[in-house]
Amino acid sequence: GGAADTSAQNSPGAQAVSASPTGGGQAGGLIAIITPSHDNPFFKAEADASKAKAEELGYETSVASHDDDPNKQSELIDAAISRQAKAIVLDNAGADASIGPVRKATEAGIPVFLIDREINATGVAKAQIVSNNSQGAQLAAQSFVEAMKEKGNYVELVGKESDTNASVRSKGFTDVISQYPDLKLVARESANWDQQEAFTKMETIIQKNRDIQGVIAGNDTMALGAVAALKAAGMLDKVVVVGFDGSPDAIAAIKAGEMHATALQPAALAAESAVEQADAFIKNGSTGKEEKQSIDCELVTKENADEFGVFARK
Amino acid sequence: MTSPGTTTAPRATDPASPEKAAAAARRLSLLNALFELRAFIALAVLIVVFGLLSDSFLTVPNLITMTKHVAINAVIALGMLLVILKGGIDLSVGSIVGLSGVVAGELLQGLNLGFVDLIAYPPVWGVIVLCIAVGMLVGLVNGVLVTRFRVAPFIATLGMLYVARGIALLISGGSTYPNLGGNPELGNTGFGLLGSGRPLGLPTSIWIMVALAVAVMLLLTKSPFGRWLYATGGNERAAELSGVPINRVKTAVYVISGACAAVAGLIIASELTSAAPQAGETYELNAIAAVVIGGAALSGGRGTVRGTLLGAFVIGFLADGLVILGVSTFWQIVIKGAVIILAVMLDQGQQRFKRRGAAVSAAAASKRPEPAA
Amino acid sequence: MTSPGTTTAPRATDPASPEKAAAAARRLSLLNALFELRAFIALAVLIVVFGLLSDSFLTVPNLITMTKHVAINAVIALGMLLVILKGGIDLSVGSIVGLSGVVAGELLQGLNLGFVDLIAYPPVWGVIVLCIAVGMLVGLVNGVLVTRFRVAPFIATLGMLYVARGIALLISGGSTYPNLGGNPELGNTGFGLLGSGRPLGLPTSIWIMVALAVAVMLLLTKSPFGRWLYATGGNERAAELSGVPINRVKTAVYVISGACAAVAGLIIASELTSAAPQAGETYELNAIAAVVIGGAALSGGRGTVRGTLLGAFVIGFLADGLVILGVSTFWQIVIKGAVIILAVMLDQGQQRFKRRGAAVSAAAASKRPEPAA
Amino acid sequence: MRTAVAPILRACDVTKVYGGTHALKGVDFDVAPGRVTALFGENGAGKSTLMKILSGIEHPTTGHVELDGRPVALVSSRDAADQGIAIIHQELSLCPNLSIQDNLFLAREVPGGLGSIDRRAQRATTRAILSNLEEDLDPDQLVGDLRLGQQQVVEIARALLQEARVLIMDEPTSALTAPEVEVLFRVIRELTGNGVAVVYISHHLDEALEIADDVVVLRDGRLVATADAAEVDIGWIVEQMVGRDQDALFPHRTPALGEELLTVRDLVVADPANPDRLAIDRLSLSVRQGEIVGIYGLMGSGRTELLETLAGRVPALSGEILLSGAPLEDAGIRRRIEQGVVLVPEDRQRDGLVQTMSVGENLSLASLAKFVRRLFVSRDRERDAVERMISDVTVKTDGAGAAIGSLSGGNQQKVVIGKALLTDPRVLLLDDPSRGVDVGAKADVFELMAAQARRGLAVLFTTSDAEEALHIPDRLLVLVRGTVAGEFRRGEINREELMSVSDGAAIEAAGDGER
């Protein structure tokens, strides 16, 4: 299934984009939704949520993914422009690389609403609705520290080094953890957001040093990779694993007691409010909010795990 | 030791049935003409289909936009064409795209001259020249590995794929170079024009593609180098014995390919007015696909600029068209693969058909009796 | 075309200086022996260097872990070896890895039998068989494209790279299949063992690698099929004239390669007890690198299981070693590329050296006076 | 007249069409048991095609094949082999990366249980066959390491292994030394003694006539004559092949010798194929303007290495090469061509022609520089030069645009020579210019050489054909293992003496296992 597919299914009907299923309200034109690759459930959730919201508000939607290739992103935005979209909801492909394309769209009279990742410029996009990565990172780190009883050796798995969030989160972790001298970082490795790579790297790190009490990862995919490695090494029960994102898989792992915690980004929430603000802007020329809006992440632990669904509170 | 072939189709068909032969010849050349256009056809089909399915596809602005997207792959593919004509392959172009962008970024940020502690800001043209030089350098390494050290092109360029990408990441520390606009008082502005400029209403990148295409076409069809290249790809030993400097020819194509990739990298960086080290990943595959869809043979010696451009357009229009139709990204991947295979199968089909057609017509001719020589 | 082929034991034939020539012969055959082991050497160097730089590298558990990591690439590479021996190449293996994992995930989640609305949970062995079958199917398509439709292997498998990946994404809707542990009352548990099981103290994947290696080695050295494969890679036309069913041989290697990739996919999925559709991206490059570092020729007809395994170990140990040393990711990329190129250059160097050494000794021999014939 | 014996295998009214080419036009051809049928014809006459049809490699466009009087459809070479028809292919078809025994038993492996191969049995059989052919080679040696002649012996051994009832040999001796040929003939007689039918094809007419019982001649796809070998001679055969008599082959000429142009002193060259031996060993020679010098030698005597060294392809280990007194530096082929030394290589397909290019493009390839005007090749100049050359060397073609593959062997050879002449050489080197070229084309080639000599070029060529060696060159050098074993003016020696000079060497050579 997936957002993308639904639009594919009715594309035979010589229909460029999927019309609103509800049909409620006047067909208010096209909203282009552009996110990173849907092979990551997080971005899929974003796409699904904003698509649903937009169609509920009576817009047509087109969903595409730029696979974190800034050039492809700029091409997709070109496409949206040449199709005179009413608005663009974008989870961008790079804080600097995206400024140009966003400006391009704005100059073409198409408001852009950024979600999840911000860009290093203001006044270009109409809104930057970002889950507060550093707050989330600190939240996760805090609970990590407590679970570690403020001491012990730990490993940090960093995301793709050419991705802003990787560094922001890494910094958030360090800001907190560095306050506790008894917590020692024994290895910091990049696993490129990837589960298999995290698994392999973790196994190797374990070989280098079995005396590990904690693993904190830049996203849940890598955290789960680490969990698999620790399980294989029979160390899982002694090691605290904390991730980031709040993916369903991670929440399941938390319920199963394999992971300690994760910082959930309310992706769905951000996506929906982005569409709402787009709607507001289209109807009466302003979002009624200031550009930079950060949505705080929520800590998911065994205690509250049941309260959360797909990147959102139930 | 002995040669196949004694007579060409026209001459072979025996005197007894000249008109039949002529007819056969006509039929065939017609079929040819038709098939030679297969990339055209593929493209035409795409345009018609998408045109019908979406009214925003066949608009002038959209066509221009799509052509602009095609340009990047086309520029890389033109370099790749030369390498493939030689019978080689260049997997490192994608990494060169990234590297050249990063170098541009680094230079525009100003390069710190350690000894005297001041920062030099090379002018834009200087930056461009240096980036292309970097691309050519990587190409040179490829060439030397292939010619001097006899490393298989696939492996040599595979290795450089990693090396160049790694260097790009090291230079940039993995982070992206922001606003390459440059700034006036440093006199290094204007880099953005490469991407955003629109001389005569068309984006610069399209002009670059056109210029490059013309240049390469002249190189291939008019210059001795072109002839040497086709000869080297067709039969290296024979070329060598005819005094063709095959090593220089081979090295040259990798250098040119590197330069083209570097140009593509500059276009991208300038369009985004920022340079990311991971730019250009897997672009080599698109370039190779374009060249092959354009009718070139990976074994070397066969291929044209026209075909390569058409191939690039097929791939580019397909990608954009599917987005416009809102086809799921997953289906896009499947369709892309299918189209690559189909386009090439069409080519094979053509060759086969030609042979059979010929045989049949000739056989017909041979039926009738004739006086013993 | 009968190429001169690589001269093995040098034959001293210059009557002018038998003893000198004999000496040369000894010198050379020694060098040979040394060079044939080059993959060994590369590996040895790696192990020594890393062993010195880190005390945790040469521990038994670490060696086991690294070997376990090697296993995945080795399994794919063994299939790739067969394809390369034939003179082809298989770019689709990475995608097959992803696809097979996804299929496993889908099946273990239970497949919904639409007509009767109940969900079937095939037993683990059934899942495994089906996944391998899927891999073989993709391989079959590759084979048919190459043999029936005469599509160049590079293109055919490039196309299938996209198609297979796309299908994996479509089946999974892009999301990962969690906890493939299965559950007891459905009687489909035990999938995890593939990855986590440790018969006789060694991880299952290592046993799989060993078993597969032995099987392939027997196939290549002992069975007629092996002879046919080498023959097809060495001189296709000659093989065909001798009655070797070259099309079946060619198709077979792609099918086997597909099966190997599918097995690798199963191992990964089982280790993570979860299956992601994007698993295995760019694995084809590692597999090819392993085969070539192992001394195989991309032109076909030359290559061994021993070499391929060594190649896989070189790549795997390098990667893990650099992690243990805490070398920056970026440097890891550069070094990997360099090692690939160097390993292959070493191969070429060997061939060259043999020739030069020989020529020199011959020249020396010729200097001494001798009555004209 | 043919024998009364009922034929085993016969082609009935067979026609074969390739693309536009009629390789065979309604041919009836019989193969009688216990006899050797020699098949003659120019290049492209259709000999190989007919054999390919009889051995199931090709299928007749019309007509059919009969085995033991019953029509058979031979679907593949393998099918034919299983029905007792074995063939030795004109172009070597071995796998260089496999051992001798693997090649012999390819696709006929001796099963050894558990789907394995019984290597011991295969090795034994291989030894037996090789020793019968008097080649003591290790069955496990790589075929790629054998010299051409030995490879051809392996090819023969493979055919013998099949113990066929019909054995087809398409140019089996093109790379064999005289003694090796003798051995082959002995084996053939043994076979015919056992009732095996043998078809024998060779461009060495004398050799073929020696072994033949029946003679069959093809001319451009038609069977033009059959006869009993005892009743005919070479002259008759040649007439049937081309309808012109043999002496016309060799133009009588009185050379006008000028100054000494090419001089070689103490040249030493390593054998590129297996460098631990010398291909050329302290060789000296000289060629004067207007002179045609021939080099006769056995396969592997180093002729190719010599010419390739002079042409700058193979570097010399020592010794010097002078052009009208001035030493030539070791600067490679390109430079040599500029200095006026150009080579017409031995193997057209491999070294002479670019199959993907047209006749014209092939002709101008070596002299493009001449046509360049302001960076670009001037089409007009090129076309003019090419057209002129096509008529000078009398290439039969539709024109400069024709595909090179569409030419017959002889005409392809003329294109290669034309390419060399377009570079305005002073020294013309030709390596076995008449190899695999039919009688008619041969004459043209020799006439070309004479013409160039008249223009004052120095011509140096190699040959494996004794008749040519004796008639064509003004001076003949006999090459034995990389050194000049003897030098003769035209008419100074006769065929027998020439044989003894090189055969003597050949026997030695056969002795040391390598040469």
Ligand SMILES: Nc1ncnc2c1ncn2[C@@H]1O[C@H](COP(=O)(O)OP(=O)(O)OP(=O)(O)O)[C@@H](O)[C@H]1O
């Ligand atoms: N595969 C092929 N495709 C096209 N034409 C071919 C093919 N094989 C042979 N011919 C043509 O058929 C004719 C007969 O060729 P064939 O090889 O039988 O001649 P031949 O008598 O064997 O010549 P040679 O003495 O040089 O071996 C020639 O004109 C040749 O060009």
Ligand SMILES: Nc1ncnc2c1ncn2[C@@H]1O[C@H](COP(=O)(O)OP(=O)(O)OP(=O)(O)O)[C@@H](O)[C@H]1O
């Ligand atoms: N197929 C081959 N494999 C290995 N070595 C070869 C091969 N062909 C030739 N050689 C080597 O090259 C050397 C010269 O052989 P070559 O055949 O060039 O001599 P030649 O006098 O030119 O004979 P011809 O011109 O008839 O081929 C020989 O010593 C032989 O060892």
Ligand SMILES: [Mg+2]
């Ligand atoms: Mg023939």
Ligand SMILES: [Mg+2]
């Ligand atoms: Mg020779």
